[in-house]
Amino acid sequence: MHEPLRYHSTRSSSTETVPLSHAIAAGLAPDGGLYVPDHLPRLDPAAFDPHGTLADTATTLLTPFFAGDALAEDLPAICAEAFTFDAPLRPLPAHPHTLMLELFHGPTSAFKDFGARFLAACLRRLPRADTRPLTILVATSGDTGAAVAAAFHRQPNIRVVILYPDGRVSPRQAHQLGCFGDNITALRVAGRFDDCQRMVKAALNDAALQAEIPLSSANSISLGRLLPQMSYYAHAALRWWREHGTPLNFIIPTGNLGNAMACLWAREMGLPIGEVRLACNANATLPDYFAGADYRPREAVATLANAMDVGAPSNFERLRWTFPDESKLRHLLQAHSVDDATIRRTIATHACDHGEVLCPHTATAMHELDRLREAGDTSAWAVVATAHPAKFEGVVEPLVGHPVAVPPPLAALLERTAHATPLPATAQALVSWLR
Ligand SMILES: *Cc1c(COP(=O)(O)O)cnc(C)c1O
Helix, strand or coil, rough: CCCCCCCCECCCCCCEEHHHHHHHHHEEECCCEEEEEEECCCCCHCCCCCCCHHHHHHHHHHHHCCCCCHHHHHHHHHHHHHHHCCCCCEEEECCCCEEEEEEECCCECCCHHHHHHHHHHHHHHCCCCCCCEEEEEEEEEHHHHHHHHHCCCCCCEEEEEEEEEECCCCCHHHHHHCCCCEEEEEEECCCCCHHHHHHHHHHCCCCHHHHHEEEEECCCCCHHHHHHHHHHHHHHHHCCCCCCCCEEEEEEEEECCCCHHHHHHHHCCCEEEEEEEEECCCCCCCHHHHHHCCCCCCCCCCCCCCCHHCCCCHHHHHHHHHCCHHHHHHHHHHEEEECCHHHHHHHHHHHHHHHCCCCCCHHHHHHHHHHHCCCCCCCCCEEEEECCHHHHHHHHHHHHCCCCCCHHHHHHHCCCCCCCCEEEEHHHHHHHHCC
């Protein structure tokens, strides 16, 4: 049996604690911090069923986090509902000891599906005192909105309102956001992602509005999205470790640091994960910090890897909580910045030399691997593929010189008609629209 874990904010003392369900339902802690557990539990790799599915691995991994919580009994069912597609660890034939961890086999073809589906499966089971419909607000730079929409589509008593920066997401991303209908509405905002995020925050902090319309959010800082993301790292690393007896290293395309944070937590829990490297686009907040500069959040710049256009990575607070000793933290991780020209070149080269078609986000990680191999590194690396290249065909197809086959879930969404409502980039415009 596991001791019940309690959760507290990264900003407050661990005396004010809440159970996991509460942290999942709330998203952000009341003081603006991020929820973290009392401590990270440890698990022996031998605790996992060697023949288990990804859902089985997730259940074993997450059991200590759910111990004593209202959702504990439902955890196996939640995992079975969320992990209905695989996260294959595919060897790349052209490179010995190189693998691709493919996280894009879900309904919206990006890794955000794992977290969004798990969060939805949790929220669906949590009782609400209020019988009025719950409105979930999501600001998205492209992939989150669609994953959340797919996860909550046609769920009773829930409405999802997506805000995205008009003209700054790929055409297929825009189509995905607008194609669900029913209880999902897409608002195309005449502004940037930061504007969308500011508008959502303002609405969530508006007590009068909240009294009229119950609001919640599904942003990437929610524990309900972070925890399940540990599962595919655990599953892949365990498989490699059973076959080779060595830990597996990962290179992770990074923006808000949610995906990489999950990998680091899995490693802290005792899973056979070796080195972790962060691949960033031209938004160099993390690479600058790990190169020795002070932490300096900044405005995001637009790049080809738009889901990583983040200047103030929201999970940085969790990273600091996890590794309070700054000098140790700086030695623990490496982060590198890749510009758009390099993203283009990496996509073109890998298609031409190896027939491997990469999305712009995955290309940042592949470039980091290329650098390591050039420097003579021969260890086992998994490049994390965060989205399917067909989502970014406008960038990818001219570089690879042929059409990219559309995976069936994406094709099904593209067949639907799409609609988005235009909205000015002001908090007042969103409040009026919601009313
Ligand atoms: C969200 C996203 C990322 C960045 O993930 P974080 O958890 O924000 O670091 C990378 N690639 C793709 C395709 C994404 O959608």
